[in-house]
Amino acid sequence: MTSARRHLVWDWNGTLLNDLSLVVASTNVAFASVGGRAVSVDEHRMSFRRPISDYYAEVLGRTVDAEAFGALDKIFHDAYRTGLTTCELAEDATSAMRSWTGTQSLLSMWFHDELVPAVGTYGLTGMFNRVDGLRGTVGGDHKAEHLARHLAELGIEGRDTVLVGDSIDDADAADSVGAACVLYTGGFTAPARLRASGRPVAETLTEAVRLAAQPRR
Numbered sequence: 726m727t728s729a730r731r732h733l734v735w736d737w738n739g740t741l742l743n744d745l746s747l748v749v750a751s752t753n754v755a756f757a758s759v760g761g762r763a764v765s766v767d768e769h770r771m772s773f774r775r776p777i778s779d780y781y782a783e784v785l786g787r788t789v790d791a792e793a794f795g796a797l798d799k800i801f802h803d804a805y806r807t808g809l810t811t812c813e814l815a816e817d818a819t820s821a822m823r824s825w826t827g828t829q830s831l832l833s834m835w836f837h838d839e840l841v842p843a844v845g846t847y848g849l850t851g852m853f854n855r856v857d858g859l860r861g862t863v864g865g866d867h868k869a870e871h872l873a874r875h876l877a878e879l880g881i882e883g884r885d886t887v888l889v890g891d892s893i894d895d896a897d898a899a900d901s902v903g904a905a906c907v908l909y910t911g912g913f914t915a916p917a918r919l920r921a922s923g924r925p926v927a928e929t930l931t932e933a934v935r936l937a938a939q940p941r942r
Contacts, residue, residue, distance in 0.1 A: 731827040731828065731885050732827055732828045732829065732830070732879070732881045732885055732886045732887075733825050733827060733828070733829040733830075733886070733887055733888075733889060733934070733937055734829070734830050734831070734832050734872070734875065734876075734886060734887070734888045734889070734904075735822070735829060735830070735831050735832070735853075735888075735889055735890075736832065736833065736888070736889060736890035736891060736892075736895055736912075737831060737832075737833035737835055737840065737858075738833060738834070738835055738912075738913070739890075739891040739892070739909075739911070739912025739913040739914075740815070740889060740890055740891045740909050740911075740912055740930070741814055741815060741818045741822075741831070741930070742812055742813075742814060742815070742818075742843075742847075743812060743813055743814065743815045743816075743911065744805075744809075744812040745766065745769075745770075745911075745912060745913060746766065747805060747808045747809065747811065747812055748769075748805065748913065749764065749765075749766050749769045750804070750808065751801045751802075751804035751805040751808070752764065752769065752801060754800060754801065754804040755781075755797045755798075755800040755801040755804070756781075756784060756785065756797075758797070758800050759785065759793075759797070761784060761785045762784070764784060767915070769913065770913060770914055770915040770918075771915045771918065772784070773892070773913050773914065774892075774893065774894065775866060775867050775868070775892070775894040776866050776867065777794070777798075778790075778791075778794040781794065781797060802836075806839075809843075814847055815911055815930055816929075817929055817930050817931045818930055819848075819849075820931060821929070821930035821931045821933065821934045822849075822852055822930075822934075824931065824934050824935075825934050825937070825938070826938070828854050828881075829852070829853055829854065830853045830854045830855040830856065830857075830875065830879060831844065831849075831853045831855070831856045831857070832857050832868070832871060832872060832875045832888075833856075833857070833858045833859070834858070834859050834866075834868060834871070835858050835859060836858055836859050837857065837858030837859060837860050838858070839858070840856065840858035841856055841858070844856055854879060855875065855878060855879050857871070857874075857875045857878070859871070867894055867897070867898070868894050868895060868897075868898040869897060869898040869901040869902070871898075872888070872898040872899070872901070872902055872904075873901065873902050876902060876904075882903075883899075883902030883903035883904040884903050884904070886899075886902070886904040886905070887899075887904060887905040887906065887907060887937040888904055888905070888906045888907075889906075889907050889908075889909060889927075889930070889933045889934070889937060890906065890908065890909065890912075891908065891909045891910075891911065891912025891913055891914055891919075892908075892912065892913055892914050893908075893914065893918065893919070893922055895908065896908060896922055896924045905937070906924050906925070907924070907925045907926070907927055907933045907936045907937050908922065908924050908925065908926045908927070909926075909927055909928075909929075909930060909933050910926060910927065910928050911928070911929075911930075916928075
């Protein structure tokens with residue numbers, strides 16, 4: 726038996742928003758603040774993962790506890806905000822969203838109070854049934870719990886949902902609620918890592934929507 730997925734959840738950073746270069750630059754500002762080495766874009770894409778404290782610990786070569794991560798996270802976000810006006814949406818983001826025939830929403834691990842006005846700045850107000858960002862002061866954790874709460878607020882079942890994101894954590898979050906997932910190669914994770922996960926992979930957001938629209942078995 727097959728059924729169509731009627732709701733699409735978009736990821737923001739690294740998916741709809743093309744901010745990879747800024748994220749890597751801001752990460753390097755955080756690393757430099759504690760005498761750490763800089764990482765390249767390619768290295769970041771090969772190693773980045775959640776919880777982000779684990780990624781930081783690997784690069785810095787030492788344990789990063791909650792207090793240390795909180796300090797690094799603040800430095801990262803201060804640097805990120807400074808450069809955010811230089812970021813644009815992914816090239817086909819708007820057309821891809823418009824091509825989806827069901828409902829759609831936005832779930833980000835970026836701070837909610839900053840995400841909502843950003844959606845308006847990029848001309849996306851009214852595009853989503855719901856927009857949710859991180860309601861806290863420190864980020865970096867897994868997305869699964871946030872996705873479950875997001876769908877509950879929408880009143881939508883995981884089995885009727887597909888998530889489009891750029892990380893293995895997005896796929897794991899989708900699995901946790903019984904949703905499908907399409908992974909996009911233009912974000913924070915190396916394409917080889919995405920393909921190795923066994924999930925559907927798209928090189929453009931338009932292709933991601935096409936894959937998302939395929940009936941699930």
